[in-house]
Amino acid sequence: MILVTGSAGFIGANFVLDWLQIFDEPVVNVDKLTYAGNLRTLKSLQHNPLHIFVCADICDRAAMDELLAEYKPRAIIHLAAETHVDRSIHGPENFVLTNVVGTFTLLEAARSYWSRLNDAGKAEFRFLHVSTDEVFGSLSATDPQFSETTPYAPNSPYSATKAGSDHLVRAYHHTYGLPVLTTNCSNNYGPYQFPEKLIPLMIANALGGKPLPVYGDGQNVRDWLYVGDHCSAIREVLARGTPGETYNVGGWNEKKNLEVVHTLCDLLDQLRPKAGASYRDQISYVKDRPGHDRRYAIDARKLERELGWKPAETFETGLAKTVQWYLDNQEWSDEVASGDYRKWVETNYAQRA
Ligand code: NAD
Ligand code: DAU
DSSP: OEEEESTTSHHHHHHHHHHHHHOOOOEEEEEOOOTTOOGGGGGGGTTOTTEEEEEOOTTOHHHHHHHHHHHOOSEEEEOOOOOOHHHHHHOOHHHIIIIIIIHHHHHHHHHHHHHTSOHHHHHHOEEEEEEEGGGGOOOOTTSOOBOTTSOOOOOSHHHHHHHHHHHHHHHHHHHHOOOEEEEEEOEEESTTOOTTSHHHHHHHHHHTTOOEEEETTSOOEEEEEEHHHHHHHHHHHHHHOOTTOEEEEOOSOEEEHHHHHHHHHHHHHHHSOBTTBOGGGGEEEEOOOTTOOOBOOBOOHHHHHHHOOOOSOOHHHHHHHHHHHHHHTHHHHHHHSOHHHHHHHHHHHHTTO
16 A cells, blocks of 8 residues: 555645546545645545545654554555645744644654565665755746756745755765655646645636735746646656656646736636626736745656656646536635634735735
């Protein structure tokens, strides 16, 4: 079986749902259920005997040791993290705890477990660490895309803690021989994304008749990848990646934020038209994010060359599917938008007036 951390979150849940559609290999799903973790997303797996959910904190060494001893996974797919850049600006501490100390704790538990496996088990075991393109810092409009050899230059507390975790993962391979794999991926979008991130936030605000808060001049660039494509990349790297290597994952979809918001508004105008008005009328420019990285762009050729992976969705097909999913599943967004979520929205956006 495999053990997946952070699998009640956006990418983790999509990964587990896809995995159990494709394979009949069991999954132990480990998540602390922070504000970002949501068991409603995993409702369809409630009675699936191949899915075991364990509520635990990756910073809890005893719990991690017990889980590994009990379930004896052949691989750990590590996604658990604090992930929202704006939250890391308001309160970096949890980011250091989960992303750095949590990854360290999990690595220590994995090293101890792995060192006691027989030779075949040792050779088969993988620790796959899911990271981000934000560790590479910010590009100018003319810089080449990030490659696997781009030096690290993280700019936010979030990306600095992800960079720290990447370095620890690398060191555990170099020093102890732990068979690790690291993926550095660009911005994901798709079903079940918490409505604090750009795309689901804009959809929720548009449908709720609220302003669509574009930071700064709206010209910051991100590369967008449909979440199902990220999940297929993780599966490929797990199956055939070389231990110790890192793989960039991207969608070849560089877009300015304003372009993304315009496209979303146009899709909503078609699918859920408002009488006599466009959703574009709700766009509102607000104060910029401190230290806002200007451009991210990913060169994903290594993954294509070595493992044959390519994204299946274009930005247009992926975004249309995503908007339709949010329209069909509005109760999911309503349910996750708890009191805590409303408090966050007030805190973050009050300061951007
Ligand atoms: P998310 O915020 O939606 O989910 C994170 C999950 O981790 C939640 O279910 C949360 O409960 C859990 N978690 C947090 N702290 C924990 C702890 N201490 N112990 C156990 N569980 C804990 O995040 P996501 O967007 O799904 O991102 C998943 C991973 O992918 C992260 O490592 C992130 O850095 C990386 N990543 C995300 C993106 C993106 O665009 N979302 C892009 C590249 C990489
Ligand atoms: O690049 C990968 C990263 O993508 C992941 O590692 C992170 O976990 C994930 O959160 C995401 O980080 P970003 O900061 O790029 O994502 P976010 O959705 O917060 O913002 C995307 C862009 O949109 C960014 O330039 C800021 C802007 N933005 C965001 C929000 C929430 C707005 O203009 N308005 C908003 O209200």
